[in-house]
Amino acid sequence: MIILYRIYQFLIMLPLLLVATVIAATVTIIGSALGMGRTFGYWPGHIWARVFCILSLVRVRVVGADRVEKNKSYVFVANHQGAYDIFAIYGYLGHQFRWMMKKGLEKIPLVGYSCRVSGHIYVDNSSPAAVRATMAEAEKRLSGGMSVVVFPEGSRTPDGKMHAFRRGAFALAVEFGLPVVPVTIDGAYSVMPRQAMLPRYGTITLTIHQPIYPDGEGRHDLAQLMERSRASIASAL
Numbered sequence: 001m002i003i004l005y006r007i008y009q010f011l012i013m014l015p016l017l018l019v020a021t022v023i024a025a026t027v028t029i030i031g032s033a034l035g036m037g038r039t040f041g042y043w044p045g046h047i048w049a050r051v052f053c054i055l056s057l058v059r060v061r062v063v064g065a066d067r068v069e070k071n072k073s074y075v076f077v078a079n080h081q082g083a084y085d086i087f088a089i090y091g092y093l094g095h096q097f098r099w100m101m102k103k104g105l106e107k108i109p110l111v112g113y114s115c116r117v118s119g120h121i122y123v124d125n126s127s128p129a130a131v132r133a134t135m136a137e138a139e140k141r142l143s144g145g146m147s148v149v150v151f152p153e154g155s156r157t158p159d160g161k162m163h164a165f166r167r168g169a170f171a172l173a174v175e176f177g178l179p180v181v182p183v184t185i186d187g188a189y190s191v192m193p194r195q196a197m198l199p200r201y202g203t204i205t206l207t208i209h210q211p212i213y214p215d216g217e218g219r220h221d222l223a224q225l226m227e228r229s230r231a232s233i234a235s236a237l
Contacts, residue, residue, distance in 0.1 A: 002200075005057070009198055013055045020055075024048035025114040032117040038146075041118030042096050049091030057201035058084060058191055060092045063236075064208035067181075068095060071145035074181045074211060075173040079162045079233050080151040081188035082196075088185060088204045089149055097147040100138065100169065102154075121148065123168070138172055148172070149183075152229075160189040162234060170225050177218035179211040182229045184236035207236040 024044040031040025053060055068074060076097065078089060099115070103122040106112040116122065121137050124130035138148060150169035157163055173180045184207040192199040209232040214220045 005201060006198070016055055017052060020048055020051050022110065025110045028114040028118050029110075032114075032119075037118050038096075041098065041120065045090050047091075049087040049089075052087045053084070053091055053204075056084075056191075056199050058087075058199065059203045060088045061203060061205045062092050062094070062208070063205065064210075065094055067208050067210050070095065072147075073142045073145055073178055074147040075169055075178050076147060076149040076181045076183050077152050077165075077169050077229050077233075078149065078183035078185055079237070080153045080156050081160065081185050082156055082192045082194060084188045084191045084199060084204060085151070085156075085185045088188060088206050089183070092206055093149070093183070093208070095147055096145060097149050098141050100148050100150045100172075135172070135175065139176060142176060142178065152226075156194040157189065158194050160193065162230075162237065165226055165230055167222065167226065170220070170222055170229070173214075173225065174220045174222050177214045177220070179213045180220075180225060180229055181211045182209040182232035183207065184209070184233045186237055205236075209233070209236070 024047070027044045028040050031037070031044070074095070076093070076095075078085065099120045100123055101115070101120060103124050106116060106122050119141055121134065121141060123134050142148065150172075152165040152169045153163050154166050170180065172178070185204065186207070187202060187204040190200065191202045191204060212225060212228055
């Protein structure tokens with residue numbers, strides 16, 4: 001079965017996904033250039049991610065979608081099992097958002113530029129001034145029900161286990177008094193671990209947990225917020 005799947009990948013899946021990627025990035029760039037970045041920064045990527053999963057024979061099961069409101073801004077934080085985390089969230093989270101991503105990803109041909117012009121946020125930690133600029137950019141994006149998605153581990157797990165969280169995403173929630181929504185991704189490591197070149201078919205479960213709201217004065221305790229978020233994510237692994 002796996003041999004047939006590999007043949008299918010090389011002859012059908014990979015060529016179609018390359019075409020789909022070029023189309024999605026091009027449509028995003030054109031739509032953003034026409035002043036419709038809010039719409040084109042999400043929907044082409046959303047459809048592209050679903051196509052990626054469908055063509056890869058990867059099923060995504062969503063639990064808890066009703067726990068978030070459609071037009072409310074959140075900071076979504078998720079564990080990072082593998083490359084298919086991106087497709088699972090982009091395709092099936094069901095909420096308008098922008099990614100907060102490593103600045104190095106901007107170098108990806110066509111895709112990196114499309115993310116830039118459509119409002120996704122590249123995180124620059126090279127200096128205090130760059131960090132402040134990143135925060136200012138995030139503040140602009142977090143309006144009118146727009147949210148951000150962050151992988152607080154920073155990179156894909158090398159061994160399938162959840163690793164230490166960085167504080168950046170949580171500091172953002174503290175700074176702007178936003179609710180944090182922990183998201184558990186389970187199964188993506190089996191589909192495509194960090195060291196793999198090609199995916200396997202399988203099922204990914206996306207569990208959206210209850211939002212963690214700031215207190216009555218709009219404040220979070222940073223350490224407690226990180227601890228609660230990590231515990232929520234771990235509970236569905």
